[in-house]
Amino acid sequence: MNGIITSAEREKKESKIQNGKKGLAAMAGLISVVCFFLPYITFVFKNTVYTVSAFQLATVKGFVVRGPELTGLVAVPLLTRIAVIAGVVLAVAGVLLIVFNKPVAAGTAFVISGMTPLIVLMSASAIQEAVTQLNISEISVDYLWPYIYILLGGIFCSVLSLWVRGTEKLAESMFLVFSCVSVGSVLIITIYIFAAGAPAILQIGLGNFLFGATWNADAQQFGILPLILSSIAGTVGAIVIGVPIGILTSVFLAETARPRLAKLVHPAVELLAGIPSVVYGFFGMLVIVPAIRDFPPFRDHTIGDSLLAAVIILAIMVLPTIVNVSETSLRAVPQSYREASLALGATPTITIFKVVIPAARSGILAGVILGVGRAIGETMAVIMVAGNVANMPSLLGTVRFLTTGIAMEMSYASGLHRQALFAIGLVLFVFIMIVNVSFTYISKRGVQMDAE
Amino acid sequence: MPSSSLYVKHRRPKDTALKFLINAAAAVCVVTLLGIIGYILFNGIPYITWKFISTPYSETNDEWKGILPMIINTMYIVVITLLISAPVGISSAIYLTQYAKQGRLVKAIRFTTEILSGIPSIIFGLFGYTVFCILFRLQTSILAGCLTMAICILPTVIRTTEESLLAVPGSYKEGAMALGAGKLRVVLGIVLPCAMPGVLTAVVLAMGRIVGESAALLFTSGLSYNMPKGFWEQIFASGRTLTLHLYQTAREANSPDAMNIAYATAAVLLVLVFLLNRLAGLLSRTFRKG
Structure with a gap:
């Protein structure tokens, strides 16, 4: 019977391997507990x-x-205490769960326990800040090996305990964990933008902040009405110029152009989307700004850096977005719509404007909204052409957008000024979220319409 | 006698005007693109010399006006960001297409991926600055920039990979499963290799995005132009990328010579983006053929 393995033997061998994995996970988990x-x-x-x-x-x-002058007791932040206690409790729970044969739950407990050092790391900066307030600048924090073990050991244990259920289960869990990264990122970004922005708004007052007409950091005046209005004006301007050109180009690509010509124009639009925004800004700074400055009717009224320059650059930048989304939705219009219209005697052009575009309107609208998002969020191109003075928007005057307001002053701001910049970030984030959610809503409605 | 013909060609001024508008719009797009590319390449290419590419940069020393440090920093950021983001993004796409059952979690993942792709890069910059630079105590460093960019490009990687995974015919999978392969074996051995050109397209698109990014890196990876000494030293130090170099030199330029540096940097950037764009196009074409 040499060389032949019966199924009973095989099962025995497998359960032996399983127990080995379990034992190793439990051991590593115990070391984690000791490390605390x-x-x-x-x-x-x-x-x-x-x-x-x-x-x-x-x-x-x-x-x-x-300290040299002050002596004080620097309290350990509550978050650190909670994190540390949660870490040790979860590690113990993980060991118990693996012993009682609940590998999936044990894996979850271990991985969360392994994350707690990161929370300690984050709150350690609060301790540092508190110490800095005692006028001590020489601070250093070193992390010793048990700290690193808890971090890596947690992940190691969780991989081992998931492996108990077999490679398939382990792989599925790992894919799942990775795909939750994007959910986690959005949650953390939202929390941080709100946490960083809210204090300044509370201190300045929501009304004063949103509707205050002067932004003067030296005088501690933080009203962002000019920034909000400029951002809106710039976006509206870009949309007014960009949307007609964008939609007509998408009509050209999807409907009227000969295939060979479309094959030339399509990559051009794609390339337009790939040009870095700094390059757009650079082009605007050297070509559009001087052109506006020297344009006869505008001469003596403007220095060139203006809302108009920003609008033109933004209009070019939103073009590819609008063209791509609209083209896709135009192509999705069923051929029978066109044929029916042509059969009724409408010319091809009338068919496009009276039948095809209305049928694709929700897709086109989604493209426009996506373009709005791009325009509101654009920073570097605008910073190079808009002049960046926090004036109320006027076509030929210098303006500062929400985005550029943050980028201009972040490098040297401190105290309430810096918090106010984070608050601008919060306002911008809320704007973008409104745009995003309406985009999701409208593009979903478009899909439903197609299904009908 | 044409006048007595039954067929009379109507002149429709409205039609002609609309047709003209359509063609004009397409022409505007192409002319704008050619204008921008032509202007920058025309002014920048003459200054791209081997010396420009291979010397370090210094604001005071006139001999050192090259972009070598920026090229190295850009490369570091591209490589490290992809090392972090590509496995996560590809795994997400695999989970979404191969494992997930329609449910609340999948809806949440899709929704957040969409939200993530709409968040402007300056917000990513602010977030990266507060979390990676301050809370994780990385200061302004290349690594902080990479971590920020990794979140930034995640939606691009997920979406493009997802599309290519979905395009793999179901019969391939069924065939492999009928031969007794396990699910993981099918995914890693059949589906992923078949979708490889699509996955590579995703990676190249993400590279283009990283090379062109500036606002998210302004506060996270910083503006230092020191020549990198060693890999480990450099990723914990601040360093500006090509885009930020262009931004900074263009803003500070006070002489034609300084402006030429900006022109040349812009031309290098354009050429890079153009090459990446071509590569993505070629890859997706092989994918469609295969």
């Missing part, structure tokens, strides 16, 4: 050195820090 009681982080505040374990982080009140 080992030296974890070293804080060096000037001459005082604190080496603490995760357990101590959760239990001590704070660190006594002696």
Whole structure:
């Protein structure tokens, strides 16, 4: 019977491997638990050195820090305590779950436990900030190996415990975890933009912030009405110029052009979408701005950097978006619509404008909305042509958009000024979210219409 | 005698006007593109020399006006960002197309991917700055820029990969399964290799996006133009990419010489983007043929 493996033997072997994986996961999990009681982080505040374990982080009140003038107790943030305790509890739970044969739940517990050091890392900066307020600048934080073990060990344990159920299960879980990254990113971005932007709005007052007409950082005046109005004016202008050209071009590509000509124009539009926004800005700065400055009727009224220049550049930049989305939806219009219209005696041109475009209107609208999103969010091209003074919008005057307001001053802003910039980011984010959600809504309605 | 013919060709001024407008619009698009590309290449190409590409940059030293550090930084950012984002994006696409059952989670993933693709890069920049630079204590560094860009390009990678995975005929999968292959084997051994050109298109498109990005990197990877010393040192240090170099030199230019640097940088960028665009086009064409 040499060389022949019976199914009973095979099962035995498999369960042996399974138990091995389980044992290894439980062991690694136990080391994780032990690591919570080992030296974890070293804080060096000037001459005082604190080496603490995760357990101590959760239990001590704070660190006594002696500064040159001030001495104070720097409290450990509540978030750190919660993270540390959650980490150890979850690691213990993971070990118990794996012993009681619940590998999927154990894997989840381990991976969350492994994430807790990241939260500790984030809240460690709060400790640093608190110490800086005591006038101590020499601070350093070192992370010791148990800290890194908890991070990597958590992931290792969770992979092992999921593997108990076989490679297929492990692979599926890992694909699932990766595909949740985008959900997680959007959640974290939303939370952070709100958390960073809200304090300034609360301090300045929502009314004063949104409807204040002057932005003067030196005088601590933070009213962003000019920025909001300029952003809206720029976007509306770009849409007014870009949409007709965009829709007509998409008609050209999808309906009227000879295939060979369309094959030349299509890549051109695609390439237009690929040009970096800085290059657009550069082109605008060197060609459009001087052209506006030297245009006879405008001469003496403008320095060239103006809302008009921004509008022209933005109109060019939203073109590819509008053309691509509209072309797709024009092509999706059933051929029978066109044939019916032509059979009734309508000319091809009338057919396009009275039948095909109305049939594709929700797709075209979706393209326009996508273009609006692009225009509101564009930063670098606008910064190079708009002049960046926070004036109320006028066609030939210098203006500052929401986006450029952030980019211009971020590098040197501090205190309330910096928080106000984050608040601008919040306002912009809310604008974009409204645009995004309406795009999703409208493009879904378009799909439903096609299904009918 | 044409006048007595039954067929009278009507003149329809409205028709002609509309047709003219359609052609004019298409012409505007093409002329704008040619204008921008022509202007930048015409002014920039003469200044692209080997010396320009291979020397470091310095604001004070007139001998050092090259873009070597920016090229290296751009390459670092492209490679590291893709190393982080491509596995995540491709795995997401595999999960969405091969494993997921229609449900709340899949809806959430699709919705957030769409939202993510609509968020402007300056918001990514702000987010990357608060989270990666400050909270994770990376300061302004190439790595912080990479992490920010990794989120930025995720929707591009997911969507394009998803499309190419969906285009793989179901019969291939069924054939493999009938031969007794497990699901993972089918996905990694049949579906993914068949969709490879599409996956590569996704990667190339993402590369184009990273090369052209500026607002998200302004606060995260910073504006330093020091010559990179070593890989590990550099990714924890600040470094400007080609786009940010163009931005900075164009804004600070106060002499024709300085402006020429900006022109040449813009031309290099355009050529790069053009090449990537061609590569993506070629890849997707082989995919359609295959």
